[in-house]
Amino acid sequence: MSLCSKALALFLAGLLGLGGWLAFRQPDLRLALASVETGDTAPEPPQPPARKPTGPLGSAPDWTTLDAYQETITRGDFEHLLTDIFTTGDGWRNYITLADHEATIAADGPNGGLQFHLRFAPAGTSPTVPRHWRTARELPPAPPERPLEGLRIAIDPGHIGGAWAKMEERWFAIGSAPPVCEGDLTLAVARLLKPQLESLGATVTLVRNNTEPLTTLRPETLLAEAAATAPAGADLHKTAERLFYRTAEIRARADLVNHTLKPDLVLCLHFNAEAWGNALSPSLADHSHCHLLLNGGYVDEEIALADQRYEMLRKLLQRTHAEEAAIGADVAASFYSATGLPPYTYNPLAKNARMVDGNPYLWARNLLANRLYDCPVIFMEPYVMNSRHDYARIQAGDYEGTREIDGKQEPSILREYAGAVAEGLKRHYSKIRQGPPLIPEH
Numbered sequence: 001m002s003l004c005s006k007a008l009a010l011f012l013a014g015l016l017g018l019g020g021w022l023a024f025r026q027p028d029l030r031l032a033l034a035s036v037e038t039g040d041t042a043p044e045p046p047q048p049p050a051r052k053p054t055g056p057l058g059s060a061p062d063w064t065t066l067d068a069y070q071e072t073i074t075r076g077d078f079e080h081l082l083t084d085i086f087t088t089g090d091g092w093r094n095y096i097t098l099a100d101h102e103a104t105i106a107a108d109g110p111n112g113g114l115q116f117h118l119r120f121a122p123a124g125t126s127p128t129v130p131r132h133w134r135t136a137r138e139l140p141p142a143p144p145e146r147p148l149e150g151l152r153i154a155i156d157p158g159h160i161g162g163a164w165a166k167m168e169e170r171w172f173a174i175g176s177a178p179p180v181c182e183g184d185l186t187l188a189v190a191r192l193l194k195p196q197l198e199s200l201g202a203t204v205t206l207v208r209n210n211t212e213p214l215t216t217l218r219p220e221t222l223l224a225e226a227a228a229t230a231p232a233g234a235d236l237h238k239t240a241e242r243l244f245y246r247t248a249e250i251r252a253r254a255d256l257v258n259h260t261l262k263p264d265l266v267l268c269l270h271f272n273a274e275a276w277g278n279a280l281s282p283s284l285a286d287h288s289h290c291h292l293l294l295n296g297g298y299v300d301e302e303i304a305l306a307d308q309r310y311e312m313l314r315k316l317l318q319r320t321h322a323e324e325a326a327i328g329a330d331v332a333a334s335f336y337s338a339t340g341l342p343p344y345t346y347n348p349l350a351k352n353a354r355m356v357d358g359n360p361y362l363w364a365r366n367l368l369a370n371r372l373y374d375c376p377v378i379f380m381e382p383y384v385m386n387s388r389h390d391y392a393r394i395q396a397g398d399y400e401g402t403r404e405i406d407g408k409q410e411p412s413i414l415r416e417y418a419g420a421v422a423e424g425l426k427r428h429y430s431k432i433r434q435g436p437p438l439i440p441e442h
Contacts, residue, residue, distance in 0.1 A: 053109065054307040056229050056247045061310035063107050063116040069317040072127045075120045078103060081316050085364055088351045091300025095309055105313070108306055118313075133264040133375035135323050136432040146201030147430040153202045154263040156253060156369065157190040158270040159183035160245060162211025167219075168245050172279040172386065180385050180394055183211060185414070186269040188398065192418040193267075200426055205261050207253050215252035219244045247368065254372035265327070267421060268369050268379040272344065276386045288387040290341040292332050293379035294324040295371055296364025297354045311371050321364075323376040325356050331424030332361035335382055338420040344381070382417060 054060065079098060094110040096103055100120075107114035121127050133152075142149040161183020165171035173179035187208070194204045208214060219240040226239035257266060272289065276282035295315050302308045315321070335341065343360035346353040356362035370377040383390045392405050393413040402409040410416075 053305060055302075055305050056243055057225060057251060058305070058307035061107075061307050063105075063114075063310065066116060066118060066310075066313060066317065068130045070119045071121045072129050073121055073317060073319075074123050074125065075100065075103075076123065078118075078120065078316070081321060085296040085321050085354065085356070086312055086316055087298050087300075087303065088354060089300045092298075092303050095303060105309075110304075129317070129319055131318050131374070132262045135264075136326070136429050139264075139429075139433055142201060142429065142433040144430065144434075147426055147433055148197060149201030149433075151202045151265065151429065152261070152263040153197055153204045154207055154257055154261045154266045155190045155193060155204060156207040156257075156266055156268045157183070157186035158268055159186060160208075160211060160213050160249065161185075161187060164211070164213065164245065166279070167241050169279075170273075172276050172282040174282065174391075177395055180391065182271050182273070182385065185271055185385075185394065187211065188414050189269050189417045192398075192414055193269075193421055196418060196422040197425065200422065202425075205263070207256060207261075207266075213245070213249050213252070214256065215244070215248040217244060217248040222248065250368045250372065253369070258372070258374045263375055265323075266369075266373045266375060266377045268377060269417075269421075270379065270381050271383050271385045272381040273385045274387070282386055284391060285384055285387045288341055288384040288390050289344040290332075290335050290339065290382040291344040291361050291363055292328045292335075293363055293365045293367060293370060293381065294328055294356055295320060295366065295377060296356075297352060298366045299352055302366055308366070308371070312366070314374070315371065318374065320376045324378060325362065327376065327425070327428050328362050328378050329357070329359055330428035331378060331380070331421060332359065334424030334427060335420045336361070338416055338423070339382065341382060380421070382420075383413065 075098065082092060082096070095106040097105075102120055103118045105116045105118060107116050139150060159165070159168050159170050159182050161168075161170075161181045165179075165181040165183055168183065170182035171179055187210075190206055191209075194206060197204045219237065222240040222243045223236055225243055226236045229243070230236055230239040257263065272291075274283075274285045276284075298308065298312050303312065345360065346355075346363060352365060354364040356364050367379060370379050385391065385394065389406055390413065393410055396403055396405060396410075396412070398412045398414050400412075400415075402411050404410075411419075
């Protein structure tokens with residue numbers, strides 16, 4: 001081959017190599033080159049955006065906000081909360097390195113990159129923790145008749161209900177009987193609970209007071225995000241619907257709670273259920289149970305996401321856990337006294353939950369609501385909506401006193417639920433905030 005032929009071959013090879021490199025590095029340029037080669041200038045269908053290293057609808061965290069917690073926690077307390085409450089595996093070690101005086105936290109991916117350094121407080125100290133909410137012990141004494149005096153509570157009735165209940169898959173119906181909608185049930189309980197807590201002195205706000213979503217997003221506006229997050233072959237419309245009611249709605253509620261309401265405590269009301277199959281011909285269970293959820297139990301895959309790792313550390317550094325565990329224990333005891341329901345037990349092989357303090361009614365799990373709300377959160381899951389007995393009680397609706405249901409005198413399940421929560425909070429705050437009795441007004 002002549003020198004000119006070799007040069008031409010090398011030039012063409014280089015050009016092809018450059019084209020391949022550009023095609024890999026520059027998708028837009030790749031499309032432009034393809035259209036020149038084929039003579040077809042019609043645009044290709046839009047591609048889904050690249051997957052972000054955050055959870056659905058999440059955004060890159062501002063790690064500098066954690067500077068407020070510098071030197072507010074000892075290494076011992078930090079390590080205990082991290083390993084015994086907030087994580088279920090060892091994956092955190094890929095992102096958090098502990099030294100005597102600080103924790104080095106990966107701000108993006110593992111193994112290098114951006115880092116945040118959290119300085120520990122000296123051992124044996126208990127520095128003040130910056131936060132807007134107050135523990136029971138930080139509140140002044142209260143009269144026995146009003147143990148919740150001055151306490152700010154937000155009640156979050158779980159789900160949306162109403163016209164959205166079928167989309168949420170929290171709806172089922174048997175024959176011509178009224179359908180069971182969890183979002184409607186939780187709102188009914190919230191409206192009964194609010195005046196009970198107010199009579200005990202609390203300032204109470206409902207996060208929602210109707211069956212409409214707080215978020216302005218809708219499934220049709222979330223199709224691009226669905227395409228970026230759904231596994232191959234998934235139904236994008238169904239994925240967009242779940243992003244709407246499971247993610248966008250909870251994030252909108254968190255914005256309201258954190259930036260406007262700023263409560264001392266959030267009560268997330270839910271009803272549990274077993275798998276019921278066809279919502280128009282549901283399976284009914286023979287048992288019921290109860291448990292309460294606190295924030296914690298992050299699995300390795302969740303910690304690998306930058307926003308969830310950041311949100312976990314915010315909850316850990318705010319010290320929400322101790323308050324949640326103390327309040328939750330009293331509310332769980334109240335539920336047992338009122339209902340006699342046995343505890344629900346998580347499958348230990350699932351590794352997505354931790355039992356708290358050996359109490360079978362208290363479990364630490366990483367849910368969006370109890371992770372995003374900047375205060376202690378008690379997330380309640382009593383009853384089983386599609387158990388035979390609880391279903392009969394739900395069908396009976398709200399009423400005063402008791403009625404015979406399945407041969408047993410039962411109060412309204414809605415009032416029993418509200419009363420158990422109110423009594424549990426009364427027990428907890430009464431034993432901590434002992435104060436003088438109220439002076440009657442004249």
